[in-house]
Amino acid sequence: MSTKYEKEAPSYTMTTVMEEAARCLLCHDAPCSKACPAGTDPARFIRSVRFRNLKGAAETIRENNAMGAICARVCPTEKYCELACSRTGIDCPIDIGGIQRFVTDYEEQEKMDILRKGDSNGLSIAIVGSGPAGLQTAATLLQKGYAVDIYEKNEKAGGYLRYGIPEYRLPDEIVDVEINRIVNLGAEIKYNVTIGKDVTMADLKADHDAVVVAVGASEAKMLPMFEGNPYVETAVDFLARVKEAKGDIDNIPASAVVVGGGDVAMDVATTLKRLDVKNVTDLVYEEFDEFKASKKELDATQKAGVTIVDGYVPTDVDGNTITFKHRHLDSEMTIKTDLIILAVGQQVNTDNLGVNTDHGEVQHAGYKTDDEKVFFTGDIAQGDKTVVWAVRKGKEVAEEIDQALLGGNK
């Protein structure tokens, strides 16, 4: 039995997935497919489901998106494909993520092995970082015949798939399966190696024909007033700790305060509730009408029983007692709590990596640097900071490298 923390939402059965697929209008020039950042082509795979070709549906997803089973679970579909869905003209959009999850589960259940390694072209690429961007870059390059080495500073691969997104939304097992597909294609993952520290960029460049920096925004931001406070933990540290322990952590607090109003804050607050923390209060800088978190995440968090207070900023902290003031109203509140979690954003660290970022991303479009051997991708490149965009950027940087090294020819 999985715990409340681990438990994923139920998925479709063959009957119910057909019912959902039957709602699809099989649009001409389908808007959902145009709205998928990674080109997963939902209209195409839903049509395959509709015509009872589940294996073909799995091929479409996998060939277009090496993180297909992950995107099925974590994509903010309401911003992308489902936002565009024509069915909205009748009632509500097709549950594209749900259908994608059913198909990729089927793919795994049937032990399908869809991706094929390209004939070797003798070239080798180093990828720094094994988040979704690095993984997709690897998958695309391997299919084109490149050899790929991935360098990861952590003990396990996956970046925020592994250490950020909570188990109940993205089971570890799914992350393993997706990474194994890429390892089976031929990716070599080297763990516990921090590039720029343990190994230099110069070394990587000497051994490879190109280097792709895909380090994401893997460090938590701290607010000065909380520095060194023993009651304080950052959101990503907390989420990683809980995920690694599969929810089985020591000293579950009786109450917790979360500071921050993005999707990460929602994940932290919901995780705390799933761990049976009695009082979880989330204080958010933005007011509800300017909220950063997606509507879906916000609703789920409120449903989980989290108290969300909007418009407040922390002004003072004394040990486990924090004072907040409203941004516009004359209002102040003081909360004493067992655990303070800061979800105020993540930051990029590209020290010694030959890539310059500002405000979390490289300040020019595309994936090239001044050094013709060095490319970058993922969250540090311009565009949305989501998994599906990481996939898109991974596909695109792989094409750019292929163009640069081989002019796109095999």
Next chain:
Amino acid sequence: MISKDLSVEFLGVHFENPFLLSSSPVDNCYEMCAKAFDEGWGGVVFKTIGPKHFKINEVSPRFDELTKEGTPFVGFKNMEQIAEHSLEENLHDLRHLKDDYPNKVVIASIMGTNEEDWETLAQLVTEAGADMIEMNLSCPQMTSHEMGSDVGTNPELVKKYCAAVKRGSDLPMMAKMTPNITDMVPAAKASMAGGAVGIATINTVKSVANIDLDRKVGLPIVNGKSSISGFSGKAVKPIALRFLQQLRTAAGLEQLPISGIGGIETWQDAAEFILMGATTLQVTTSVMQYGYRIVEDMKNGLMHYMEDQHVEHLSELIGVANKNIVPAEDLDRDYKVYPKIDWDKCIGCGRCYISCFDGAHQAITWDIKTRRPSIDTSKCVGCHLCNLVCPVGAITTGEVVMKPGTKGNPEDVQIESSRLTHPVQ
């Protein structure tokens, strides 16, 4: 993406895959056929070409559909006859299709009113470069009784017209049969005697699909009236498969080459037709509903099926199921199999209870408190109606028992079935 050889040989002609547009509005002109070829169809049976003297004048509107609950197009009714384009246009299109798509198969469907028509049309389409001829002996809504299914149900006429076509052309020729007949075998044999080398079937089934309740007229309404006319689509698939079986098991027709038609929409339908003896497959209604693109999933799904079956060529699957469909008197009637209910899967809807009481043998008892059904084996006849109505697949096949007075070992009985033993859920 899987890639497998789907090619078949049919009446001496090579098809890159067995999927053909059947003769109908889906392949009315060059542009349509070209788009279909580009999207992956293996061939077309061009919209039936008639003699110059027979003027086509169609009604408007001309279609109706049968629905059930939320599902449209369970079946489809049409009141259309043969090609509206002129003979010259059609011949021109055939010629250009063959020029531009030499590897695709272009079959000319023709229909005459007398021997001379048939012979002339055969000659003309042969000159235009068609690879094969299909004789339309089966349209049920022609405005002349010299044409269509009135001819196809008359073996003498069938033979005579087939012979006329043979005089006009050396191309391989198949006769398209009507299902509006009790036994198709005499007409099929007559066509072979006249020179046909294969059979295409089925054409549409004569029907009145719906009645407009306020106006008291069948649908579609043509200025206040309607007619009996052809029915097609998913609902006719069982009728088509039955005719395939009867043809392929008739003495002397065991190896009959068949182009299977009727309700094909998915790779599973296609596989069923192949297992029942079809070498090529023709499609209209599902293309009218969804477009040429459906061929992508039919081809891809069929390739996966071949892979799962460890088959390299479709020819290995043709007619494999024919031997397993036997006369009713030859079935084993010595045993029954009880249903088995999985109470963990059961959601307590009671549909099995209602159906068993009202439509079977009152063999399910219903616990009002727990909302769970149980089987009373003293009453259960093992019909498995309950299994079919359960919405969550909680009912499967259970214990096999021999009937009193019969010998035999229940363990030797083969009850495995994709429907009942592994209900979809």
